[in-house]
Amino acid sequence: MKALILVGGFGTRLRPLTLSVPKPLVEFANKPMILHQIEALKAVGVNEVVLAINYQPEVMLNFLKDFETNLGIKITCSQETEPLGTAGPLALARDKLIDDSGEPFFVLNSDVISEYPFEQMIKFHKAHGGEASIMVTKVDEPSKYGVVVTEESTGKVEKFVEKPKLFVGNKINAGIYLLNPAVLDRIELRPTSIEKEVFPKIAAEGKLFAMVLPGFWMDIGQPRDYITGLRLYLDSLRKKSSSKLAIGPHVVGNVLVHESAQIGEGCLIGPDVAIGPGCVVESGVRLSHCTVMRGVRIKKHACISSSIIGWHSTVGQWARVENMTILGEDVHVCDEIYSNGGVVLPHKEIKSSILKPEIVM
């Protein structure tokens, strides 16, 4: 079975992290974002994944070779020479997605994390016998999104309404699709939107069905949602395989610590923290609602909340880091510094406090 992951472009919303690596390789819960999806696809029997990208394929390809070997799955890139939107890439990758088996293929949006209930989606798809299935997820403020209006009992999609002014429903497109090869005949090789051009046509013929995504969902393509997404993900991990989470008197709530990380004495870690490989968290450190990437050193008595600390950075003694501070790769925050929402580009040293949210270049 095959799958396509819409990786897309520059990942500007996740800067400064994406100034160091392409977005799919930014780690989430100590694992590259795209690996979460590839593993879930592998688990449901997908043996070939196509990545639709339009930026930095060389960097991706090196990493992908590693994954291919480790996971025993074939991974290829389909490179757009011009941005093709959310449907065009499927046309571009047509030959890679169709073989003669007539099997449906998955399409995923690369920024999405969820429990990936792919087996249930396959059953749902077989049962309704339509041409395409999409996952939808419930949100509190549907007026900000594209709402999918469905028939209650069958899930048949009636229509899509972009940013509706009156309430028409609260389910939005979760960015996970299962499509019959026939869908590819509807897509031309040009910039095309799957939500605005392709799906409405399939829905009009009564052949598009929506399944409500069980469990959590988040688009982690920007820092605020990345941090919320970690909370949801660790929650889900707690329910499924809590042995992966850290335990001990220094741990509060859900915390993920890589086995090669070191944590000093007198720390208080959590809730909702991920600490990556090779990290050194010195004694007396307080961490909450944050991600600490590979190779970071947090010095004594520092206090970090609601922030992301990029690879190989250091946070100084007694430093206070909070309110969506994002440190890029190799950023060094000096002792006793305060950062209130500083967003710091790679290879910088911060010697004076950042009192209000701002970008430091």
Add this chain to the structure above:
Amino acid sequence: MKALILVGGFGTRLRPLTLSVPKPLVDFANKPMILHQIEALKAVGVTEVVLAINYQPEVMLNFLKEFEKKLDIKIICSQETEPLGTAGPLALARDKLIDGSGETFFVLNSDVISEYPLKEMVEFHRGHGGEASIMVTKVDEPSKYGVVVMEGTTGEVEKFVEKPKIFVGNKINAGIYLLNPSVLNRIELRPTSIEKEVFPNIAAEKKLYAMVLPGFWMDIGQPKDYITGLRLYLDFLRKQSSSKLASGSHIIGNVLVDESAEVGDGCLIGPDVAIGPGCIIESGVRLSRCTVMRGVRIKKHACISSSIIGWHSTVGRWARVENMTILGEDVHLGDEVYSNGGVVLPHKEIKSSILKPEIVM
């Protein structure tokens, strides 16, 4: 004869331009910064240039192969594994700089532009018979810099004073040195400052002499000085070989236009403008005190001053761009947008005005 150019690190002050290429390859007056220096060195008989770098050697090496061929000069990289300061790199490159001939070698700071009177410097060095010569340049506010105090007639250096509080002189280190090989015996392979540790020792032995740099000088490592530097450089070009500058009824002052650029009707260009290869300036455009990099399109009726427009960007119709706006690579400013000092990272689209100086990521 040999030379070392201190290229150094990340070029963060010249971001967002240096997010796309390493700093030595950022174009200045339509030529990579480092090429200005390498050409001046070649002209005085240097046959081998060593670049002391600690970041992105791979990107540099590809470009350098081209320069090597075109200029028929040998260019090699000496890569620091840790930042070695302003003198350490000389120790690291020792074997590349000494060949047993006993000849002196040049050392240049990569951010500096000037007229490079290197022949005069060679004669000055022979004349005094000392161990090292440095170029100094006159500035208005010496208290911001390291001042070189020298003897009036001979140029023999008495001492260096960092950021002097009382007036001791107005000549500062211009970042251009001519050194005897014996200087290398004074430098250990560790992070070292040439101004604070090495030169003062040589001066104490009365073997260091300073020559006042004739003509202009600028450290163009940050955008404001880059723009001032262009004015000084084009002024110099006017005096030397004004045929290189553009002429015509649509030109004011000193303007450099690459032969492959197109300028439409009714434009008014200048003073102090450089337009790079493949640029398209549509009709009715006003440009002053700005640099337009390779492949940029400026649409009709736009007005740009005191700004830098990065490679392959576009500026929309009737857009107004001023006050140190720096657009990175592939930035697209919409029609009628106003940018007052916006600093925009690569691969962005700007659809609404930037009313006060800020970074857009």
